[in-house]
Amino acid sequence: MQQSPLLWLDDMSVRFELGRSRGSETVHAVTDARLRLFPGQVLALVGESGCGKSVLASALLGLLPANAWSRGRALLSSGTDEDVELLAAPESVLAREVRGRRVGLVPQSAATHLTPVRTARAQLSEAFRELRGRADRAEVEALARRVGLDPDELDHYPHELSGGMAQRVAVASALVAEPPVVIADEPTTGLDRPLVERVTDLLGELADRERGVLLITHDLDAAARVATHVAVMYASRVVESGPAAEVFGEPWHPYTKRLLGALPEGGFQPVPGHPPALTELAELEREWGCVFCLRCPETPGVAPCNGEPRLVEHGRRSVAAHPPC
Numbered sequence: 001m002q003q004s005p006l007l008w009l010d011d012m013s014v015r016f017e018l019g020r021s022r023g024s025e026t027v028h029a030v031t032d033a034r035l036r037l038f039p040g041q042v043l044a045l046v047g048e049s050g051c052g053k054s055v056l057a058s059a060l061l062g063l064l065p066a067n068a069w070s071r072g073r074a075l076l077s078s079g080t081d082e083d084v085e086l087l088a089a090p091e092s093v094l095a096r097e098v099r100g101r102r103v104g105l106v107p108q109s110a111a112t113h114l115t116p117v118r119t120a121r122a123q124l125s126e127a128f129r130e131l132r133g134r135a136d137r138a139e140v141e142a143l144a145r146r147v148g149l150d151p152d153e154l155d156h157y158p159h160e161l162s163g164g165m166a167q168r169v170a171v172a173s174a175l176v177a178e179p180p181v182v183i184a185d186e187p188t189t190g191l192d193r194p195l196v197e198r199v200t201d202l203l204g205e206l207a208d209r210e211r212g213v214l215l216i217t218h219d220l221d222a223a224a225r226v227a228t229h230v231a232v233m234y235a236s237r238v239v240e241s242g243p244a245a246e247v248f249g250e251p252w253h254p255y256t257k258r259l260l261g262a263l264p265e266g267g268f269q270p271v272p273g274h275p276p277a278l279t280e281l282a283e284l285e286r287e288w289g290c291v292f293c294l295r296c297p298e299t300p301g302v303a304p305c306n307g308e309p310r311l312v313e314h315g316r317r318s319v320a321a322h323p324p325c
């Protein structure tokens with residue numbers, strides 16, 4: 001595996017300022033995120049709904065709304081092109097060089113991505129023309145085959161495609177420029193289990209010597225299928241990260257332990273309670289140190305909380321507040 005990461009996030013934070021009508025509150029959507037994505041890795045970013053996963057992806061792609069600001073670093077360091085500091089890059093650079101070209105995005109639902117009045121072939125061909133300068137029929141069909149689509153299926157309109165096929169078209173669209181980084185945000189929403197598994201497996205196969213995949217999901221089963229690495233997010237913070245087998249096999253953070261306990265083989269025990277409001281995190285951290293404390297019963301086998309919300313490295317793994325015993 002190549003030594004330098006494709007994507008390198010350091011102390012990356014994203015805040016939303018809510019207007020005066022809301023009493024000028026600040027939403028802490030992402031706090032001090034530290035992540036690395038290397039070629040060959042499928043990094044699953046997991047956590048409950050609303051913890052900040054999609055905002056993190058939007059920030060990397062320069063797609064935050066006007067009431068948001070970010071700080072920290074997110075370095076895209078892929079291929080032979082110049083490095084781009086994603087949080088500081090002007091929109092022209094993000095639009096011309098990053099989105100679609102160096103970072104492919106597989107959206108939550110292909111329906112949001114595909115135009116209803118044009119065939120899949122027309123849309124894929126247009127992406128080829130835009131990103132590669134021409135749309136060679138054989139190349140378009142070769143890409144379709146690569147994602148498991150019969151070229152004949154490209155002549156369908158989006159409403160004629162099953163959810164799984166539409167999502168394959170979306171994966172193909174993300175691959176047109178052969179981007180070194182692929183970000184998939186909840187790519188299996190609305191699909192039934194067998195299709196979830198097939199689309200997830202397809203995304204997993206995209207990680208190779210030159211490419212890494214950031215798979216954003218709250219589907220831990222899907223993550224466990226293909227992830228080589230995992231980052232667990234809770235209330236805007238990555239609370240644990242490391243090689244997937246190690247984190248899933250022996251979670252250190254009580255939140256990771258609880259999440260895994262909510263899986264079928266864990267006996268369907270939902271994590272009790274609710275995550276804190278993201279507008280109150282600063283106060284919570286001042287008071288408790290760790291934002292999970294309010295929801296954190298004594299968990300057997302987990303070290304007591306040391307109140308340190310920042311990730312601390314221990315060899316190949318990192319964890320906040322609960323160093324390994």
Ligand SMILES: Nc1ncnc2c1ncn2[C@@H]1O[C@H](COP(=O)(O)OP(=O)(O)OP(=O)(O)O)[C@@H](O)[C@H]1O
Nearest residue numbers: 016027029048049050051052053054055065218278
């Ligand atoms: N434009 C915005 N203004 C204010 N708050 C926002 C805005 N966009 C997102 N948020 C807040 O940021 C937080 C994180 O949202 P995000 O969509 O990243 O969650 P998520 O982890 O991706 O959840 P899900 O699994 O449901 O997609 C949420 O509390 C959300 O309400």
Ligand code: NI
Nearest residue numbers: 053054055186
């Ligand atoms: Ni999301």
